[in-house]
Amino acid sequence: MNIIVTGGAGFIGSNFIFHMLKEHPDYRIVCLDALTYAGNLSTLEPVMSNPNFRFVKLDICDREGVYKLFEEEHPDMVVNFAAESHVDRSIENPEVFLNTNIIGTATLMDACRKYGIKRYHQVSTDEVYGDLPLDRPDLFFTEETPIHTSSPYSSSKAGADLLVLAYHRTYGLPVTISRCSNNYGPYHFPEKLIPLMIINCLHDKPLPVYGEGLNVRDWLYVEDHCRAIDLIIHNGRVGEVYNVGGHNEMKNIDIVKLICKALDKPESLITHVTDRKGHDMRYAIDPTKIHNELGWLPETKFADGIKKTIQWYLDNEDWWQPIISGEYQNYYEEMYGNR
Ligand code: NAD
Ligand code: DAU
Numbered sequence: 001m002n003i004i005v006t007g008g009a010g011f012i013g014s015n016f017i018f019h020m021l022k023e024h025p026d027y028r029i030v031c032l033d034a035l036t037y038a039g040n041l042s043t044l045e046p047v048m049s050n051p052n053f054r055f056v057k058l059d060i061c062d063r064e065g066v067y068k069l070f071e072e073e074h075p076d077m078v079v080n081f082a083a084e085s086h087v088d089r090s091i092e093n094p095e096v097f098l099n100t101n102i103i104g105t106a107t108l109m110d111a112c113r114k115y116g117i118k119r120y121h122q123v124s125t126d127e128v129y130g131d132l133p134l135d136r137p138d139l140f141f142t143e144e145t146p147i148h149t150s151s152p153y154s155s156s157k158a159g160a161d162l163l164v165l166a167y168h169r170t171y172g173l174p175v176t177i178s179r180c181s182n183n184y185g186p187y188h189f190p191e192k193l194i195p196l197m198i199i200n201c202l203h204d205k206p207l208p209v210y211g212e213g214l215n216v217r218d219w220l221y222v223e224d225h226c227r228a229i230d231l232i233i234h235n236g237r238v239g240e241v242y243n244v245g246g247h248n249e250m251k252n253i254d255i256v257k258l259i260c261k262a263l264d265k266p267e268s269l270i271t272h273v274t275d276r277k278g279h280d281m282r283y284a285i286d287p288t289k290i291h292n293e294l295g296w297l298p299e300t301k302f303a304d305g306i307k308k309t310i311q312w313y314l315d316n317e318d319w320w321q322p323i324i325s326g327e328y329q330n331y332y333e334e335m336y337g338n339r
Helices: 011-023 041-047 063-073 087-092 095-115 152-171 193-202 222-235 252-262 288-294 302-315 317-325 328-336
Strands: 002-006 028-033 053-057 077-080 119-125 175-180 207-210 216-218 241-244 249-251 270-273
Touching (some): 002 011, 011 222, 041 053, 041 317, 077 095, 087 328, 095 119, 095 152, 152 175, 193 302, 193 317, 216 252, 222 241, 249 252, 252 270, 252 302, 302 317
Parallel strands (some): 028 053, 077 119, 119 175, 207 270
């Protein structure tokens, strides 16, 4: 089996590559990644010398480059993680989200049509369903929940999902889609809530909570997401969408307080800042379908996963220090300077 994994130098893609090389040591994994601000080649250092692994620096919108890679590799499957993934950046600059997340997805699928493929898997998000009200804890996103997006990011992901399903219906492309809730774990880029709060705590810097911090996210340890995708690409039904989430809903403010406690930092570091525009209130996944059809269940409890994650950031300053010392400083100043 030869699998092209796009966006494999990012957070979830790199964890997926480690998972696949461990669980399927006879598979060839080709990582295609443009190495944007969010891609980090040093993350893939541990597998660079693995003879079953190849890294190719390439933009998924580069049609010529993508076709050339398919001619060289004859992949059996493509798993598309490559995306612009940060909601706040999409609010500042939507265009790159439309290019990568929509045009890039179409380009990859055109290559799959041209050269043939056993499976194209689109890594999507629960954000395509919009949000749920805080006062209706009985409501969850199922695969039948209508698409109803809030941000340019989620709209671009929803656009890609619709294209993926259209390529299945129109051209018979063998596709699957997974829509997962918020991931956390090693190699999470410091712009996102959990690593940002851990790293700020370590520097005794203010912890910028948007609004009152009552928004709810449904957190899943990244390895559990990787296992779900592994199951879907092998056993999932073509043309189907699978929601992935572990019923682990938490308010942002509670996550931040928990991180303060774990690092023995005062809650007085918490600073309430101007809310995100269009901020989704609550995400909550109903994972019944993937559980019943594929037997998937999350394995890592949040209490254990967050401990492991905090420890990982304590042990791997070499990974995140170069990131926060570079261009990230300008981003941080623009995003939080006058907030
Ligand atoms: P990330 O931002 O950490 O990584 C994205 C990767 O894609 C980077 O390595 C980047 O270099 C690469 N990339 C960006 N544009 C590219 C392009 N044009 N061509 C090739 N490579 C490009 O993202 P992540 O958090 O790992 O998310 C991966 C996927 O999972 C995304 O599609 C995202 O929408 C989805 N997702 C994320 C979460 C989450 O909680 N992080 C949850 C559900 C779904
Ligand atoms: O639900 C899946 C989605 O989860 C993925 O599709 C996205 O790619 C991923 O980035 C994530 O989106 P969120 O917007 O939920 O994640 P983020 O870490 O940016 O924010 C989590 C919550 O924390 C959100 O309610 C906003 C809030 N927040 C975030 C940051 C960065 C703060 O209060 N302060 C912050 O500084």
